[in-house]
Amino acid sequence: MTQVLINAPKTAKKGEVIELKALILHPMETGFRPGTNGRIIPRNIIERFTASWNGNEILRMDLSPAIAANPFVSFFAVATESGKITFRWTGDEGFAVEESVAIDVA
Amino acid sequence: MKDIPVIPRAKPEGPLRPHERSLAALGMTPRVNRRAFIAGALVSVLPLATARATPEAMAAAIKEVVGDNAIREGRVTLDLPPLIENGNAVPLTVSVESPMSEADHVKAIHVFNEKNPQPHVFDARLGPRNGKAVIATRIKLGDSQKIVAIAETSKGEFFSASADVIVTLAACLEDLT
Numbered sequence: 001m002t003q004v005l006i007n008a009p010k011t012a013k014k015g016e017v018i019e020l021k022a023l024i025l026h027p028m029e030t031g032f033r034p035g036t037n038g039r040i041i042p043r044n045i046i047e048r049f050t051a052s053w054n055g056n057e058i059l060r061m062d063l064s065p066a067i068a069a070n071p072f073v074s075f076f077a078v079a080t081e082s083g084k085i086t087f088r089w090t091g092d093e094g095f096a097v098e099e100s101v102a103i104d105v106a
Numbered sequence: 107m108k109d110i111p112v113i114p115r116a117k118p119e120g121p122l123r124p125h126e127r128s129l130a131a132l133g134m135t136p137r138v139n140r141r142a143f144i145a146g147a148l149v150s151v152l153p154l155a156t157a158r159a160t161p162e163a164m165a166a167a168i169k170e171v172v173g174d175n176a177i178r179e180g181r182v183t184l185d186l187p188p189l190i191e192n193g194n195a196v197p198l199t200v201s202v203e204s205p206m207s208e209a210d211h212v213k214a215i216h217v218f219n220e221k222n223p224q225p226h227v228f229d230a231r232l233g234p235r236n237g238k239a240v241i242a243t244r245i246k247l248g249d250s251q252k253i254v255a256i257a258e259t260s261k262g263e264f265f266s267a268s269a270d271v272i273v274t275l276a277a278c279l280e281d282l283t
Contacts, residue, residue, distance in 0.1 A: 017237035030246070032223045053235065060231040061241075066222050068195040068244040068277075075230075076238040 004099045006087060011104045012079035020051065021074040022087050024097065030065035046071055046091035054083035063091075079105045164218050164254065167225040171216050171256065172264050182267035184217075184255040193247040193277035198227075202239035202257040202265065206232075212239035214258040221251040246277035 007021040024046070031043025043065065051059040058077050077085075086100045122130060168177075185199040204212045211234045217227035230241050239257065247253075254268045 028246075030223070056235070058233065058235045062226075062229040064224060064226040064228060066219060066224065066227045066246050068246050072242075072244050074240075074242040075232075076236050076240055078235055078237040080235070 004087070004097065006099060006101050008085060008101045008103065010102070011106065014079060014081075014105050016079045017076050018079055019074060019076055020085065021072070022049075022051070022099075023070060023072045024089055025070055026089070026091070026095070028065065028067055028069045028071060032065070044092045044095075046089045046095060048088075048090050049073055050088045051075070051077070052086045052088075053077060054081065055086075079103065081105055161220050161252075164220050164225040167218055168216075168254065168256065171229075171258070175262065175264050177256065177264045177266045179266060181265040182255050182257045184253060184267040184269045186253065186269055186271060188269070188271055190247060190271055190273045192275050193249075193273040194275075195244045196247050196271070196273075197242070198245050198253070199240065199242040200255045200257075200267075201241075204239045204257075204259065206234050206237055206239060208234050209260070211236075211260050212257050213260050215239065215241055216256045216258070217245075218254045218256070219245075219247065219251055220253075221249040222247065227253070247271065247273045248276045249273055 003025040005021075005023040009018050012018050026046055027044060028046065029041050029044040031040065031045075033041055035041045045065050045067070046063055049059075049061040049063060049071065050057055059075050061073060063071060071089075082103060082105045084100045084102055086098060088096070088098045090096045181203045183199075183201045185201070186196055190196050198217070200215050200217060202212045202215065204210065206212065212232050215230045215232065217229075218225050219227055227245055228241075228243065232239055232241075250270075250272045252268055252270050254266060256264055256266045258264055
């Protein structure tokens with residue numbers, strides 16, 4: 001069960017700079033903390049976050065254990081054409097989640 | 107036995123002053139030799155400073171990204187609260203002044219820290235399609251330290267900004283679950 005929250009405008013004017021916000025539920029376990037049994041909890045983080053607009057990558061981010069749990073990223077993009085903005089998170093233990101939102105550019 | 111050096115104690119000069127008398131009455135040392143105090147303070151502080159010293163690791167990580175290019179101050183704004191109550195989630199915003207055009211845009215934003223177990227925080231790759239070189243996220247901080255943001259432009263220039271933060275509750279200390 002992965003939960004993703006995306007905040008993006010549904011419509012935009014052509015050429016407008018819009019803000020995109022994405023949040024995903026993930027523990028971002030650093031691999032440096034001992035658990036209740038005294039042993040180190042193995043690292044489990046999201047290593048990469050990408051955003052693409054109709055298949056063209058607009059942002060790529062390499063994350064480290066220093067990113068807080070439930071990683072939140074906010075960034076900007078130029079509204080070029082109508083279509084789909086796809087957000088993708090990949091990480092340890094085969095973690096891969098993809099979520100898309102539609103946008104109407106007039 | 108003769109060889110053991112005896113460090114002479116600071117002799118009290120003159121009679122004790124009223125506030126020193128009250129300290130002595132409470133069982134405290136009424137007068138402390140200033141030199142001995144400074145030496146003691148240094149000894150007690152130094153091991154702490156060296157035990158978690160990774161500013162070198164941060165410098166090495168920055169070197170890896172920047173190479174031999176010069177890093178200039180300016181253009182980059184690093185926004186995060188100066189006093190942090192909870193190091194587990196610290197809002198951080200990096201914004202870079204740039205026209206974000208095909209010819210002149212910010213190619214990458216790198217953020218580094220000094221005292222977390224690892225110097226990297228994140229590396230973001232941007233392009234002219236971003237319109238604005240602004241990235242906001244939430245990070246973990248294990249200690250009071252310096253955060254450095256470096257922006258790389260398409261012209262191969264590097265700009266940086268840094269911020270000192272005080273963390274009262276550090277991240278990563280215990281498993282809260």
